[in-house]
Amino acid sequence: MVTLAKKSPEQRLNICRKYYLAGFLFLPFLWLINAIWFYKQAFKVEPYPQQTQIRKYVIRSAIGTVIWLIIIIAWNITFQLLRTKIGPIGDFLTFVIPRGYY
Amino acid sequence: MHSSLFCISVFFLTFLIVFTQSTRVADQMYVSFDRARYCVRHLNGTHEIGCQSSMRGNSGRMYMIDNENEFNSYLKDSKTIDSSNSFIIALNIELFNSEYVDKLMNRLDSKLNGLVIYLKSNLSRPKDFSHDDQCPNHRQSYYLNQTETVHWNPKGTGLFFRSFPFPIVLLDEKDDYERLDKFYRQFYNTQSSPTCGLEVKAFQSAAHTSKTCMRRNEISHSLLDAVDGFCDPVGGLNIYSKLPDSLTLVPKQRQPKSVVLILATTDSFQMFLKAQGTTGGAQQPATALITFLALAHVIGQEQKEFNKQDKEIIFVTLDGDALDYSASFRFLFDMNNDYFPAGDKNEQRIKIEHIHSIIEFQSLSFSNNLSLYAYPSSPSIINETFIATLLENNPMITRMNANSPLPPASSQIFQQYNTTTEFSQWIKSIVEPLAQTLLDSYVGNNITNVTIEQEIINNLVYCVLKNVNCPLIHNVSNQSIGNSFDAFEQTSLPFSINTYPTATTPTFPFVQNILSYFLRDREYDKQNITETKCLEQKNNDTLRLYRYVGGYAPSIMPEQNYSGYCVRSYLRYASSSSPAFSIDNYDLSQTTYPAWTESRWTTFTLRLFIIPTRTHEIVTLVIGILLLSISFIVFSILRWYVKLDLLQPSSS
Numbered sequence: 001m002v003t004l005a006k007k008s009p010e011q012r013l014n015i016c017r018k019y020y021l022a023g024f025l026f027l028p029f030l031w032l033i034n035a036i037w038f039y040k041q042a043f044k045v046e047p048y049p050q051q052t053q054i055r056k057y058v059i060r061s062a063i064g065t066v067i068w069l070i071i072i073i074a075w076n077i078t079f080q081l082l083r084t085k086i087g088p089i090g091d092f093l094t095f096v097i098p099r100g101y102y
Numbered sequence: 103m104h105s106s107l108f109c110i111s112v113f114f115l116t117f118l119i120v121f122t123q124s125t126r127v128a129d130q131m132y133v134s135f136d137r138a139r140y141c142v143r144h145l146n147g148t149h150e151i152g153c154q155s156s157m158r159g160n161s162g163r164m165y166m167i168d169n170e171n172e173f174n175s176y177l178k179d180s181k182t183i184d185s186s187n188s189f190i191i192a193l194n195i196e197l198f199n200s201e202y203v204d205k206l207m208n209r210l211d212s213k214l215n216g217l218v219i220y221l222k223s224n225l226s227r228p229k230d231f232s233h234d235d236q237c238p239n240h241r242q243s244y245y246l247n248q249t250e251t252v253h254w255n256p257k258g259t260g261l262f263f264r265s266f267p268f269p270i271v272l273l274d275e276k277d278d279y280e281r282l283d284k285f286y287r288q289f290y291n292t293q294s295s296p297t298c299g300l301e302v303k304a305f306q307s308a309a310h311t312s313k314t315c316m317r318r319n320e321i322s323h324s325l326l327d328a329v330d331g332f333c334d335p336v337g338g339l340n341i342y343s344k345l346p347d348s349l350t351l352v353p354k355q356r357q358p359k360s361v362v363l364i365l366a367t368t369d370s371f372q373m374f375l376k377a378q379g380t381t382g383g384a385q386q387p388a389t390a391l392i393t394f395l396a397l398a399h400v401i402g403q404e405q406k407e408f409n410k411q412d413k414e415i416i417f418v419t420l421d422g423d424a425l426d427y428s429a430s431f432r433f434l435f436d437m438n439n440d441y442f443p444a445g446d447k448n449e450q451r452i453k454i455e456h457i458h459s460i461i462e463f464q465s466l467s468f469s470n471n472l473s474l475y476a477y478p479s480s481p482s483i484i485n486e487t488f489i490a491t492l493l494e495n496n497p498m499i500t501r502m503n504a505n506s507p508l509p510p511a512s513s514q515i516f517q518q519y520n521t522t523t524e525f526s527q528w529i530k531s532i533v534e535p536l537a538q539t540l541l542d543s544y545v546g547n548n549i550t551n552v553t554i555e556q557e558i559i560n561n562l563v564y565c566v567l568k569n570v571n572c573p574l575i576h577n578v579s580n581q582s583i584g585n586s587f588d589a590f591e592q593t594s595l596p597f598s599i600n601t602y603p604t605a606t607t608p609t610f611p612f613v614q615n616i617l618s619y620f621l622r623d624r625e626y627d628k629q630n631i632t633e634t635k636c637l638e639q640k641n642n643d644t645l646r647l648y649r650y651v652g653g654y655a656p657s658i659m660p661e662q663n664y665s666g667y668c669v670r671s672y673l674r675y676a677s678s679s680s681p682a683f684s685i686d687n688y689d690l691s692q693t694t695y696p697a698w699t700e701s702r703w704t705t706f707t708l709r710l711f712i713i714p715t716r717t718h719e720i721v722t723l724v725i726g727i728l729l730l731s732i733s734f735i736v737f738s739i740l741r742w743y744v745k746l747d748l749l750q751p752s753s754s
Contacts, residue, residue, distance in 0.1 A: 088317060091314070091317060091318055091321060092321065094321075095323050096323075097318050097321060097332075098309075099157070099305075099307045099309075099332070100154060100156075100157065100305060100306060100307060100308075100309055101309050102309045102310040102314065
């Protein structure tokens with residue numbers, strides 16, 4: 001288990017940056033974890049030089065997570081409502097075809 | 103001390119296991135009905151029809167309705183209806199029509215979880231039991247300018263073509279009704295006593311329309327599993343056979359109007375099907391098929407005469423006409439696409455212009471009046487002399503007015519025939535004049551009266567109506583095919599809606615073997631060919647079929663007396679599913695061709711169980727919780743106060 005207290009500030013910044021950059025590869029969970037894990041480091045601990053950078057990354061990760069959440073919920077609702085109404089595409093997009101009902 | 107304790111407990115355990123009767127608790131709770139018939143879902147290009155249950159089965163409190171009085175009092179009985187969330191109604195078969203079912207559905211709405219239809223006894227079979235429309239196949243009338251809708255099938259309830267959100271089961275075995283009734287009477291009192299409940303599992307995979315379902319058949323995202331289908335197209339095999347010597351081979355041209363088709367169907371309308379054992383729709387196609395096969399035998403008998411003239415007489419069986427004439431559409435489609443007859447290209451194809459006439463056996467019912475419907479493609483072409491000869495040879499037939507509407511396929515009742523000999527004699531009295539007429543019309547010179555041996559017809563009746571695994575089929579088919587009928591011992595030839603790929607129905611091998619044997623080349627019988635040589639013959643001749651059989655005595659010349667015969671015959675068959683499924687990129691929602699499919703299903707079960715009273719349920723729950731808590735308490739006491747090695751948790 002990685003405990004942030006044992007790492008030097010540069011290492012912490014490094015980890016936060018890596019999570020932030022990797023999240024751009026369509027990995028919103030990395031942003032979510034980033035925001036939660038580094039929240040304490042960014043806002044609750046005594047200030048240290050790298051904290052401003054970490055704070056920036058945490059805020060941006062949080063915003064990214066919210067955007068992804070909106071996209072996923074919107075797509076989920078759209079698919080559920082329109083699956084049967086858009087013709088064959090609905091069936092091709094469905095991973096598990098329902099049995100016994102349309 | 104530990105080891106002896108251990109040994110003693112093992113000994114007791116083995117004693118208990120070996121000497122007690124082990125039954126599952128589940129077996130003691132349920133009574134199953136294994137011989138029930140279930141309604142399945144069918145789809146066509148635009149709709150779904152039939153019945154559906156949920157995946158885990160539909161269950162509900164059982165209520166039995168035996169007659170109209172009970173029916174009306176049930177509808178008014180709000181107390182009973184409110185007492186339970188779901189009902190499965192056991193309905194007498196007499197009450198199974200749209201009027202009563204609609205009333206029940208309206209009153210119970212979503213509480214109606216299933217219907218179990220029972221037949222009290224074989225003696226009280228309803229006179230009419232048809233769930234086809236009153237004008238069957240009216241959606242696909244070939245004569246489209248026929249505007250009047252005639253109710254050919256006035257007793258048809260049309261229930262087959264409706265979609266029900268619950269399963270419907272038919273119990274027609276005698277003791278099934280008795281068992282059902284016994285349990286019901288035992289537990290039917292007031293609301294406070296335990297009641298019977300029923301559970302029906304009849305889950306259908308298909309939904310919406312044939313188009314959706316066939317598309318879903320193809321989709322599979324799994325990397326491992328094979329594609330598991332949702333539905334299968336309706337259809338079986340169209341089988342045809344003729345005299346082996348009447349072939350028109352390239353380069354000889356086929357003359358127009360030189361082919362006579364004789365048609366019969368091998369399928370029939372069926373709303374309730376059985377998972378295993380005999381299925382069997384209406385018996386009415388059986389009569390037509392028996393007559394058809396008997397006629398084939400007569401033609402085969404007189405083949406020397408028929409071979410002298412140039413008309414080919416082809417016997418065709420169609421499978422799939424019960425639903426919108428799918429098989430006929432396919433037959434016509436094959437003809438237009440150079441696929442009739444199938445097989446060797448050296449034989450000239452038959453097209454519409456080569457057809458001289460079509461004789462079809464339909465709806466033959468055991469009575470003294472038969473109707474003849476003669477339909478020309480245009481009024482002037484009717485062959486009046488043929489009809490006149492036919493009417494002269496068979497006084498039972500009356501000719502219908504040319505303006506009367508075209509009769510459709512299926513009609514009414516379970517055949518009630520008194521004795522088979524009466525019935526077989528009646529068949530003989532139809533077949534002989536018809537064969538005589540064919541001879542007189544096509545061969546011309548006055549042949550003496552053609553006859554068919556009564557024994558042949560008796561054997562056919564026995565095979566088709568009583569026992570498919572009969573000596574006749576064993577004698578006309580070779581060993582490997584013959585044995586496959588053993589599974590159908592003591593069952594009649596099933597006529598039902600078949601799906602493609604074909605299930606293990608014996609109908610097709612039966613028709614194929616008997617038809618081709620009856621029309622076989624009888625001169626070839628005399629050649630006394632051995633079995634090995636017989637098998638080699640097919641390498642020389644790709645147009646005809648050779649097989650080695652035991653031989654059916656009434657059909658063989660009396661002088662011959664071998665132990666086996668090499669039979670040379672002509673046999674072809676083709677898939678009879680609608681052209682809608684074989685045309686590339688055909689949109690199944692179009693109505694050009696019928697597109698019927700049957701849903702895939704896995705298990706069908708019907709079980710009866712007891713629904714206990716509310717107090718019983720509560721007491722059971724409370725006792726269970728009590729036992730659980732007591733066992734926890736006892737165990738924790740043991741852990742605290744008794745220090746045994748066995749009770750220490752392992753610290754590894």
